[in-house]
Amino acid sequence: DGAPAWAALLRAREAVGDAVLTRALELNRDADAPERDALKARVHAEVCGAQAWLCSQAARATRAQGNFVASKNFLKQWAQVTGKQLTLAYSLAVVRLKLAENASAAAGSGKYASILGSTFQMLEGAFPATEDAERSREWRALAIARGGLLSEQAAGAREHAAAAEAVALERKALAQLELAVRWAGLTVGSLASGGPQVAAYEDDGDDATPLGDALGCAHASLALANFAVSALSRPDDNGGGDARERRAALARTAVERTLFSLRAGAIDAADHVPTLIRLCAVAGDGALDPKLGTALADGLARLPAVWPLLRWAPQLVGELGEARSAQLSLPVLLALAARYPQAVYFQFQLARPTLPAACAAACAPLAAALAAPALQPLLEALEDLTHPELRTKDFLTACVDALKAGDQAQAMALWKKFHSSLLGRTECDGLGTYNAAFTRENAKVMGNLQLMIEKSDVAQLTKLKKNLEPGGDQRSGRGSGALAPNVSLAAFSQWLSAYRREPEIDAEPATALGGGGAPRPVAGLGGLELPGGAYDGRVDPAIRGPDGVCWVESFDGRMETMTSIRKPKCVTVRCSDQLDRKLLVKGGEDLRLDQRLQQLFRTMNRVLERDGACASRGMRVGTYAVLPLSPNVGLIEWLDGTEPLKGLLRREADRDKPHFDLPVAKYRAIYRDSQAYTPSFARKPRETITSEYNKIVDVLPPALLRGALLARAPCAEAFLERRSTFARSLSAQSICTWVVGIGDRHLDNFLVRERTGELIPIDFGHAFGSATFSLPVPELMPFRLTPQLIGVLAPLPSQPLLHAHMVHTLAALRGARAELLRVCEVFVSEPLGEWLKWTGGDESDEGTAGAGGESVAADGESAAASARAEGWVARTRVSIVERKLSGANPAQLTLEDLKSTTHKTVRDHLSVKNWAAVTDIVIGGQGSERSKLPAVGLSAEDQVRALIEQATDPNILGRTWIGWSSYC
Numbered sequence: 001d002g003a004p005a006w007a008a009l010l011r012a013r014e015a016v017g018d019a020v021l022t023r024a025l026e027l028n029r030d031a032d033a034p035e036r037d038a039l040k041a042r043v044h045a046e047v048c049g050a051q052a053w054l055c056s057q058a059a060r061a062t063r064a065q066g067n068f069v070a071s072k073n074f075l076k077q078w079a080q081v082t083g084k085q086l087t088l089a090y091s092l093a094v095v096r097l098k099l100a101e102n103a104s105a106a107a108g109s110g111k112y113a114s115i116l117g118s119t120f121q122m123l124e125g126a127f128p129a130t131e132d133a134e135r136s137r138e139w140r141a142l143a144i145a146r147g148g149l150l151s152e153q154a155a156g157a158r159e160h161a162a163a164a165e166a167v168a169l170e171r172k173a174l175a176q177l178e179l180a181v182r183w184a185g186l187t188v189g190s191l192a193s194g195g196p197q198v199a200a201y202e203d204d205g206d207d208a209t210p211l212g213d214a215l216g217c218a219h220a221s222l223a224l225a226n227f228a229v230s231a232l233s234r235p236d237d238n239g240g241g242d243a244r245e246r247r248a249a250l251a252r253t254a255v256e257r258t259l260f261s262l263r264a265g266a267i268d269a270a271d272h273v274p275t276l277i278r279l280c281a282v283a284g285d286g287a288l289d290p291k292l293g294t295a296l297a298d299g300l301a302r303l304p305a306v307w308p309l310l311r312w313a314p315q316l317v318g319e320l321g322e323a324r325s326a327q328l329s330l331p332v333l334l335a336l337a338a339r340y341p342q343a344v345y346f347q348f349q350l351a352r353p354t355l356p357a358a359c360a361a362a363c364a365p366l367a368a369a370l371a372a373p374a375l376q377p378l379l380e381a382l383e384d385l386t387h388p389e390l391r392t393k394d395f396l397t398a399c400v401d402a403l404k405a406g407d408q409a410q411a412m413a414l415w416k417k418f419h420s421s422l423l424g425r426t427e428c429d430g431l432g433t434y435n436a437a438f439t440r441e442n443a444k445v446m447g448n449l450q451l452m453i454e455k456s457d458v459a460q461l462t463k464l465k466k467n468l469e470p471g472g473d474q475r476s477g478r479g480s481g482a483l484a485p486n487v488s489l490a491a492f493s494q495w496l497s498a499y500r501r502e503p504e505i506d507a508e509p510a511t512a513l514g515g516g517g518a519p520r521p522v523a524g525l526g527g528l529e530l531p532g533g534a535y536d537g538r539v540d541p542a543i544r545g546p547d548g549v550c551w552v553e554s555f556d557g558r559m560e561t562m563t564s565i566r567k568p569k570c571v572t573v574r575c576s577d578q579l580d581r582k583l584l585v586k587g588g589e590d591l592r593l594d595q596r597l598q599q600l601f602r603t604m605n606r607v608l609e610r611d612g613a614c615a616s617r618g619m620r621v622g623t624y625a626v627l628p629l630s631p632n633v634g635l636i637e638w639l640d641g642t643e644p645l646k647g648l649l650r651r652e653a654d655r656d657k658p659h660f661d662l663p664v665a666k667y668r669a670i671y672r673d674s675q676a677y678t679p680s681f682a683r684k685p686r687e688t689i690t691s692e693y694n695k696i697v698d699v700l701p702p703a704l705l706r707g708a709l710l711a712r713a714p715c716a717e718a719f720l721e722r723r724s725t726f727a728r729s730l731s732a733q734s735i736c737t738w739v740v741g742i743g744d745r746h747l748d749n750f751l752v753r754e755r756t757g758e759l760i761p762i763d764f765g766h767a768f769g770s771a772t773f774s775l776p777v778p779e780l781m782p783f784r785l786t787p788q789l790i791g792v793l794a795p796l797p798s799q800p801l802l803h804a805h806m807v808h809t810l811a812a813l814r815g816a817r818a819e820l821l822r823v824c825e826v827f828v829s830e831p832l833g834e835w836l837k838w839t840g841g842d843e844s845d846e847g848t849a850g851a852g853g854e855s856v857a858a859d860g861e862s863a864a865a866s867a868r869a870e871g872w873v874a875r876t877r878v879s880i881v882e883r884k885l886s887g888a889n890p891a892q893l894t895l896e897d898l899k900s901t902t903h904k905t906v907r908d909h910l911s912v913k914n915w916a917a918v919t920d921i922v923i924g925g926q927g928s929e930r931s932k933l934p935a936v937g938l939s940a941e942d943q944v945r946a947l948i949e950q951a952t953d954p955n956i957l958g959r960t961w962i963g964w965s966s967y968c
Helices: 003-027 033-064 068-082 088-104 110-126 133-159 163-189 210-233 241-264 267-281 291-301 307-321 323-339 341-354 357-362 364-369 376-383 388-404 408-423 433-441 443-447 449-454 458-467 592-610 612-617 645-653 662-670 686-697 704-711 716-740 787-791 798-815 817-829 833-839 863-884 890-899 904-909 912-923 940-951
Strands: 552-561 569-575 580-587 626-630 633-637 642-644 750-753 759-761
Touching (some): 033 068, 033 088, 068 088, 110 133, 133 163, 133 210, 163 241, 210 241, 210 267, 241 267, 241 291, 267 291, 267 307, 267 817, 291 323, 307 323, 307 817, 323 341, 323 357, 341 364, 341 626, 357 364, 376 580, 376 626, 388 408, 388 458, 408 433, 408 449, 433 443, 449 458, 592 626, 592 633, 592 798, 592 817, 642 645, 645 704, 645 750, 662 686, 704 787, 716 759, 716 798, 716 863, 716 940, 798 940, 817 863
Antiparallel strands (some): 552 569, 569 580, 580 633, 642 750
């Protein structure tokens, strides 16, 4: 609660003002009485002005935190200090407070709609409009508030299927917001030059100063743009001419007001850019003026500051795959590339190979602007850090897939690339000693690869992939000197070990103008900038200056190889700020999915920060930087001071005796292999599974994780604080990952920050429900809420505590549904290969089943058809996110994903005969909370109750894959 801090600050400011006045009078003892009175009046005015400013800030801050009593008190203090108790500004502030209180109580706008409407009419009559700046400012705020209320009423009418009433209310809202824009122009035009005024109550940065009025004008314009974009995002009520004309007018308003708001400094207007580009790109039906898209693209490219668009760079690059949208996004990307090339380079290089020929030709200017001969060798050297046997298996898998599809040309292209990147290189080319030894020892086998491909000998290639020797990490002679291969950078890349960044020749400041008057790039492409949040679109990266760019200068000779399947490497980089940092180099995977999910989580964190209840609780998801360098390699920020959850539990269990793996043997006795899980859905009743599961849970002490956190806490108070942080982070990441459908949450996919107890999710190989519809052992739980996680909160009752945190988190995300779906749009505009991989068949011979159960032919499928299939799957999966944020029953969504499974074995066991048993498992038996709830229209409280029950149901946890460790 920040109210006491604000109150203390106000008292301190008053004391300082008294001291200043006393001292000023002491220094002016010789002044006559009128001069002393004038001095006293000036000091008093300054003190009152500062006091009024602090009161207004405190009222806004406490209102945002949900502390409405404190906000009202601060508002009264502001009115007393300024003498504005009976003014329109004060009345509007009270109305805003009531609106916020009503929304926070989730009582619905209908309760106070008529009262507030009458209040607005009363205020208009009591304070007639005039053309002075202060009254214009107040009427602008009045129009914005009234337009917002009408917009909420229209949304409520739509929920009750009253389309005609909704359209009428939207017209009134539009008229009010247009009136606000006109009053904003009047405010700026009539502003008198002179000293700053302090009488106005600030709201959204709108104070009675020249800068405040300019920002207020931007705020009014943004409010109108928000309304227009929101209206355009809804489907047409009918196809009549009136609806088309209204939609065209809204589109013009949205584009004009968005561009104006961006030019005026309202950076939140950048959130509308992806939606407007997509809208203008599909304007070929005649509903919109085709010139509107051109005006949008030109306006964005000519913005005096393009940095607010940086956070949408992935979405803009994703639009390059379609001819019309590429025409609109390309000018914006060119403007971004000229100023911030590091923010666009890797995104474009990843998308470039998949662009249609016509779009690739149109993007030639962008490719030229992003030419980086200094970066390419560095990226190739980072790919060398992937173990050569893994690279070979990846190549053979892709080659076999191409030959099975009848595309021998593609297989030969893969062979040429593989040969030039590994087999055709030697240590003289910078190849590491371990990689070079691998190619020498396998030269005879690899020499026949080209012949196998030319003969389309799939059987031999598959046999080679299965029998490929790893190359021997244990063979000491393959390293560099005395270092074992897995800890020596030179063993994999001598070029990288010797890398030193060349300093830029032109050392002019980044803000200097070049030959054509254009600003110089903030960070050029002469090296690799350290991945981080510099390009999040919230602050201009140029503010760092040339010395603020953190470059990777060189690499330490030692590294660490992780034990996971892909054997990623932890390398130490020496940075230009004279600090050493660790990065995880992960090869063999396209990290764009991880990067986009991190962007989505950061957006969710901003939503939670804006919500009063979540902000006061400190609800957030732990995030980290991800930088995909190519389809085969990427960099991940190394989080110091963290430990995998599994390692933490294992060490705590092994302190007394090594019993951490004892439950594994008992679990394996129930499910001997992966083929034994789905048959149990119908064969084993709830009572049997629950009894077996509880016996396995009892093998481990119930508070291992709690003991680990307690052992690392210096005192009892520190443990209590860490336990509280753990509970908040567990609740936040559970809801946020469920919304996006993150699966495969086994113990190695969580990190625990030892100093704070924060739980951080990592490694998002399965998202958008793919762990349910694509795995041979489908996951039926929404997130991980297993006994050891719950045991941390003992002796407190865990479910009520977690329920409260989760409800606030989910309610905040539901309130920002449109914002979150805008971020998700990148998955639709540029779908990844994972979409078809997730929905791709397994051992079935009937092609690839889509997420909706439809079959997609695998043989001879064209690139265009594949892109259409990926786009359809992506839109289908993103639509489930929208349903979750609209109140869908979580258990019903799990059933839908399970019904659309792409795994043949699972499909066979989920026949009509067994479907009733499967439904009973997912929905719950008689008396379960989730079985009583409807399929749609749930509140946040109902959804969270269903989620917690489903996540802790022993009948579900007892049917989970053994590697998930549901007993921990």
